[in-house]
Amino acid sequence: MQPKALILFGPPGSGKGTQAKLLRERLQVPHISTGDMLRERIASGDHLGVQVQELMQAGRLVPDEIVNQLVADRTSQADCATGFILDGYPRTLQQAEVLAVQLRQQGFQPVVIHLKVDYTKIIARIAGRRQCPVCGALYSLTSNPPQRPDHCDLEGARLVIRDDDKEFVIRERLEAYDRQTRPLLDYFAASGDPFHELDGSDGTPQEVLASVCSVLNLE
Numbered sequence: 505m506q507p508k509a510l511i512l513f514g515p516p517g518s519g520k521g522t523q524a525k526l527l528r529e530r531l532q533v534p535h536i537s538t539g540d541m542l543r544e545r546i547a548s549g550d551h552l553g554v555q556v557q558e559l560m561q562a563g564r565l566v567p568d569e570i571v572n573q574l575v576a577d578r579t580s581q582a583d584c585a586t587g588f589i590l591d592g593y594p595r596t597l598q599q600a601e602v603l604a605v606q607l608r609q610q611g612f613q614p615v616v617i618h619l620k621v622d623y624t625k626i627i628a629r630i631a632g633r634r635q636c637p638v639c640g641a642l643y644s645l646t647s648n649p650p651q652r653p654d655h656c657d658l659e660g661a662r663l664v665i666r667d668d669d670k671e672f673v674i675r676e677r678l679e680a681y682d683r684q685t686r687p688l689l690d691y692f693a694a695s696g697d698p699f700h701e702l703d704g705s706d707g708t709p710q711e712v713l714a715s716v717c718s719v720l721n722l723e
């Protein structure tokens with residue numbers, strides 16, 4: 505069977521990152537988050553990090569060539585040979601087209617999962633989101649709080665609010681999604697590749713995972 509490139513698609517705050525982490529455990533394939541990769545580069549202070557920092561803090565997308573290159577480099581590593589999960593990529597038509605060619609050449613079957621969530625829920629959800637600065641674990645003050653307030657269950661580090669999770673930046677990110685990313689839904693629907701839509705609004709992460717596994721025909 506062809507290895508799968510699972511594309512988790514949806515607005516910021518729709519639960520892509522959470523589902524990607526759960527699916528990684530389940531499927532034992534890498535989770536590739538362009539947002540995480542870019543944040544790592546900012547934290548390391550290298551040239552690329554400096555280049556993208558302002559755009560990210562403003563809630564805008566970084567240039568296609570940068571993310572296309574990051575993903576092409578990552579997916580050609582040996583641990584991706586049996587498949588991988590993409591979270592937050594592609595986000596523009598140009599990215600989707602580059603990815604389609606790349607997946608075809610590398611022999612991966614794209615499978616898109618669209619997590620649908622309405623925007624008022626997203627704003628509330630992102631406003632309560634906290635992240636461990638050491639391991640990247642995500643918490644929600646409402647649905648998945650840490651055991652000790654404000655501290656990571658795994659690392660003990662003090663949790664932080666991501667710079668781009670501030671409310672005015674969230675609105676900017678949702679606008680970028682509407683303008684540049686949402687139109688990809690038509691592209692995916694017309695591509696002929698498997699394309700599934702799920703309601704990500706309600707239910708615990710485990711319940712949403714069960715729906716994802718069910719459309720993917722996983723036990």
Ligand code: AMP
Nearest residue numbers: 538539560563564565566571592593595
């Ligand atoms: P995320 O963690 O996926 O919500 O991404 C956080 C930020 O990283 C986005 O608001 C963008 O500034 C940038 N970013 C992540 N993935 C992409 C992408 N595929 N294309 C352009 N910018 C991206």
